Amino acid sequence: MSSDLTELHDELRAVAREVLAAARRRGADGEPPSLDRQTLTASGWLGLEVPEALEGAGATLAEVAVVLHEMGRAPLRSGYLGSAVLGVGALNLLEPTGRRDDLLGQIASGAVRVAVGLPTGDDVVGPVAPCYSLEEDGRRLRLRGRAAFVPDATDADRLLLLARDPASTLVVVAAQPTDAGLRVAEQRVLDLTRNLGEIAAEGAEVAEGSVWRFAADPEASARRLMDRAALAIACDSLGLAEAMMEATVAYAGVRHQFGRPIGSFQAVQHACADMLVQVMVSRELVGTAVELLGCETPGSGRAVSMAKSHACAMAVDVVGKAMQLHGGIGYTWESGVHAYLKRAVLNRSLFGSPTAHRKRLGQRYLDGVSVLSED
């Protein structure tokens, strides 16, 4: 990475940290902590990966990963994942058309919020199995299917739904939540920092112009989109773990028991050292995956599954340990550690569990290919 790019990332990171911390401080009691739409739009993060010609920043996944990491450090409800990560990510994989370009521009400007209907559980790995299918009904096309736990579904103005067309080709169906035959419902979850919902299509009529096609191989493109989703969550979990590690180290330095800071006890020190080691390993795996997926390198899927399985399992361990080392105060609602733990647990399952991603890795050993020659 050039030093210019490193500098750019450092700057983006510093700004993001400040903006998100301020938004968390502003949070009202009893309300789910959120990043308001105005601040998100003003940040410019929504259009990071939107081409410059469409009023975006023309940046890459690497910059989006910086923002995702910071959002993990300061978890808030925002439409970022649905619109900027999955929405823009999906649109950038599609054939360029006027409608697609308009939507990209509207996402960048904050005018339109998007949710993408993808598999969100363990079905995210393996052969692409979209949640929706298009059926011919006379001369009409009708959409059927249901995606659950879709990020930012209930706030979305537009829906992009991954489907198989009647010829079994993967396409993206662009819809409005208000379309007849579509139903969007919030799914309440313990983690108040995420907004998840179900999008059900019960024979919704789809206009010809709303079926958007991938620019390259549809199966590979859809795979990339799902890998992007999994990697986004890995970035978030890395941020969560990092923030909780830092909070724990800081707390252990000020909390006194037996007449000394608890951070001077070896049991506490060693637990924190283990946190750092695990965070550093995940940081490498996530960094590698961002780099490989960003430049479409073969083997990026493997790197994503490594990053997702490691970072998301690691974050639950680290945040759990953070709650333990904070002692009684860590178990209070007020301390906020619970919010990180809930998000870490949800992240672990969202877009494929560690077990599912390791199963994808393990499949290669069974296929008999030389695992090492892939490098």
Place this chain on the structure above:
Amino acid sequence: MTSPPPPDPEPFRAEVREWCRTHVPTGWRDAQTGVSDEEFVSFQKQWFGELREAGYAVPHWPLAWGGGLSVGEQIVLYQELAAHDAPRLVLAFVAIHHAASTLLAAGTDEQRARHLPAILDGEIWVQGFSEPDAGSDLASLRTAARREGDAYVVNGQKLWASGAKYAGWCLLLARTDPGAPKRHGISYFLLDMRSQGVEVRPIRQATGESHFSEIFLNDVEIPATHLIGPENGGWQVAQATLSAERGMTMLELAERLGHAGFTWLLDACRRPNAEGLRPIDDSLVLDRLAGFETEIAGLRAMCRSLAVRHETGHVGPADASVVKLYYSELLQRMTNFGADVAGLAGSTRIIKPMSSGWESGAWVLDFIGSWEWTIPGGTSEIQRTIIAERALQMPRA
């Protein structure tokens, strides 16, 4: 995000690959299983000679002394040596790494000129640091060096000296000022192992082998010119050279774990057991394998980052401890799993090939041998304390 290493020097990779294809001895693992000490030493010296001829034996040394490869090239070199399952430089390890970096950092011109070319000619070195009562608390070492005229007279006992029975020279820490605070009264010496009063007694270790020895020092005279660094400044010299060493040596070991190590593990899982079942067909085994591949990928990336940070001067205060701790515990978990998968048959492998890495496919022995990584060079507990105090800046106990 961490910076990726600079672009691969691809022509260099091709060169190393070609060299490996023509030089790595085929079947060396079988040939080196159950060999005598003499055969082991002769094989090691011959392999070292071949690497030296190619310019690959001491890539991390300065150009003037016979090294001069860039960090990127060193990474490529160790990746390719691992990928081609080349024998490891076990015997020369302390000489080319610890002795050389100490000489380069703190040696006089005469000391460098005397020893660096000799190391290239095959001079073997051993580290004389630990003592019976100075393990994790190394600074409490008691071996005493008393100045008498142009020499120091040394008395004491060293323990866990790896390869001492083969060594011509020893990196010795001894106390020169018994009155000073313990880290300020230690000096660093270059000890000729053929000196009068040096006695080496091999220790039989848990694996049944004898890599380590005790060294007894009875009125051993060391010429004052063999003091390295300032008198009573030995602790600081040792600290500086020990952690500086970790980058590339850990990278080599990580690459080996990723190539030979993981390949052996896959093989073990694909081999039908006594009941005719392949472990790999069990989804739990597959899950563990994928976990290990992931951890190894993380370790390798961490080592590459550390090597690059080393070059740019951005090494964190405990990076070396992080890598050592993670490697050694991963090795232990992985060899434990290998032993589990190998089952009863694993216990029938009663010798492992010499010159191999820490993973040889003789899983039970590899597993037992893994404590040779979690204990020496600062135990895992010491590493965690270093990480907590230096990287996380937690309050000292």
